Amino acid sequence: MFQHWTNKKRLLLGLFFLLVVDLLWVGSSELTEFLFKNTDYNKPFFTTYVKTTIFTLYLSGFICRKSWRQRCHCSMVYQSQAELSKILSDPVYVPINDDDGYSSIDSSDNEAVGPRVDSLADRRVRFNDHMEVRVMSEADAEEANLARLPYELFLRAQEERARVRRKYSVPVICKLAVIFCGLWFLANFSYQEALLQTEAGVVNILSSLSGLFTLILAAIWSSGPADKFTLSKLFAVLFSAGGTVMICLSDMSLEPVPIGAIWSVVGSLAYALYLVTLKRKVPDEGKLDIPMFFGFVGLFNMLLLWPGLLILHFTQLETFILPTPLQWLLLVINGLIGTMLSELLWLWGCFLTSSLLATLALGLVSPLTMLFDIFIKKVTYSWMFYAGMVPVIFSFVAITVLSHYHNWDPVLIGFKKFTKCITRLLQSAKLREMDSDVTSQLLSSQPADFYSS
Template sequence: MAIGLFSFSPGDPRRLVFGVLLLLLVDAIWVGSSELTKNAGFDKPYFSTYAKTSMFILYLGGFLFWRPWREQCCSHSEPLYVPIKLSDSERSSVASDLDKLESVETSPALLKKKGKVRFSNLLEVRHMSGTEAEAANLARMSYTASLRLEESHSRSANKLHPKQVAKIALLFCIPWFLGNLSYQEALDETQAAVVNILSSTSGLFTLILAALFPSSYGDKFTASKLVAVLLSIGGIVLVSMSHTNQQDQLQLGALWALCGAALYAVYLVMLKKKVDNEERLDIPMFFGFVGMFNMVLLWPGLLVLHHLKLESFVWPTPQQWMYLALNGLIGTVLSEFLWLWGCFLTSSLIATLSLSLTIPLTVLVDIFLKKVSFNWMFFMGIPPVFLSFFAVTFLSHWDDWDPVMVVLKKALHCFCHCRRRTHARSPEDLEQRESLIGIEDGSGSQEEMEGCT
């Protein structure tokens, strides 16, 4: 829907800038969403994830209010010619009228008279084919308008059919749900700051998976991207080591957060491998089918967890429903759409590293609202995370630029050159050198003796 209003060519720099702005907006939404989940007081991760994921089904309302979606479902091949159906009596009367008209037009008396125009009462209606109608419509337009219409038609022809979108949604709905469930379980076990930090390790998983299953030229593995991801991981380690209290909860929450990060990377890289361009996949339609399949397939999990006493089924209070609805509509329905859109506009690695930018916002929220104290290690880990995100953004803008590899090659060349100069010489070179040294020593001693005399 809104994607058609902000369509950019693959080489347009505005595409990358707009994608980064979308990811920054999603960061702000997710930080508020995580804090809102804490304030809701409803510690039911599976139920919360199921309820918020089911809200994606609201996107399927586009079939009622968005005409292009309905046209995709009802599109059929248009006939080149639609004949007129006539009965036998009508067909005989038409034939007689045509014979009379032909005899009148060829009569000698009519040919001697001055030419006059006579219209027959016989009317014939024909259905113009879609190709001819489109060509006639383009002929009446200006050149720029015709180019704009042809570009719009090419985009619509390249889009996936709703059946294909539904198959892709069925394939990815389970990994997406498990990734979000892991994130909710992590929020239930530890602080939101730790969860957001450890979730940013999905950059490492994304870098590895994107190199194994590349979807575009920007997904190739480079030494600079590896250094940027390791720099982000180093900042994450510093931040994680700053939390000395609640170690048991931190370990369990870290496990859930890392599991969610890996599932997010799998979901994102595989989806971009399946659909390489945002213009092919209608993202709202995709999430609408994801919500429908999750609602239909995953409701038995509520009963299973209640029977196993892992998560008791409790109906939320009206206030808790209000928190869940706001969090689901803003923190899930809207933010996931913007995040996936930003991923298609930039790259899967930039999208996953953008998760790490939630750190400063989360720190500000925890410091000013919850009075949480952090030591110097926490703040020392923030700059590397920022630096890694913007470094990968610049590296994605210049695909062939790998400064770390250039520096390594120059260092290796200098090392090999210096080693070659200090390498041991051959025996013949050593003999010649010794003889030259002996001659120089003899001449030097002779000069000294002459000087003494």
């Protein structure tokens, strides 16, 4: 859809998607907090399972969109004459109605008349009384209809078909969904579990490590120039992590909770692996139908992960209890808006920008959530919150610029200039020292009477 856009337009649209996702995640976090605390339904595995299952609504596209159904089978464009008989139905003989009123003669009559015919009007051909009809399949009949179109319309139709055929087929998308459904579920479940085990501030601090993980993994498995490792990106990621620490320290009391910290790190690593690996597997977003992909992710999660509900229930780690109507309503709303729509826009934003920028967009959720508390809940924060917002926003803008200018590394350039200045200063100091040594040697080598004279 956006593959013909310029890099600048793609970057701006991707930024818009990521900012919208941040707003949706703020609302989703508020709904999750209300569901866990106010309605006393703290079931992270079940809530993640339900929200992931809602992804299957995307599979309704097979009913609404013809292009999705066409990708369920592969039609051959060029077929031999021997193969042509296989794509036609069995012959059906239909009687011919002779409405011309001519008294035509068949081949036997032609032999009787002889080779000469006196007038053109007497020349008649008598066909058989029945004609043979074979029905062509819809996919092959489309080729025949294209051949009858005017040239300009034929070119347009070919471009549209080429665009459809460039996309991955349904089996390929199913294979990708099977690979990534586990990573996606692990990342979301880890975040939910970490929220139950420790404070949100600790979770947000450790979740900021996903930017560092993404930077390292993208450098190892690079999928494009935007994933190139630079010192400027490393500085921006560390600067953003420092701002996140300041923001979270302004509204938390640090308590050592190792289990929640481990879940946070696992979730950060799973998010980074999910984004970097998917971006490498699908370098061009035009080939992947993202709604279809998420639809199969939801389907495979629903079919493969339901035994986890039974295991957690019988081990008493998470007792299964059916939600009340209010809890179901909150779950469905959160799944439709906070998961189904936001994840679609987030993955689009990742493809349009870079995996690192999409990961750093997660760091904006904490300050936006606290701004929501300031203006809606009238909560006050210390100066550390406002001071921490500066590096977070600055790092996001810096990574945006660096994603557009792939080969620009201002930190490396500044470091090289700094080292050159230091080298020049050291060299000049060494030269001055050498000059002083030479001068002292010359003075010491002069005869004593020279000074006396």
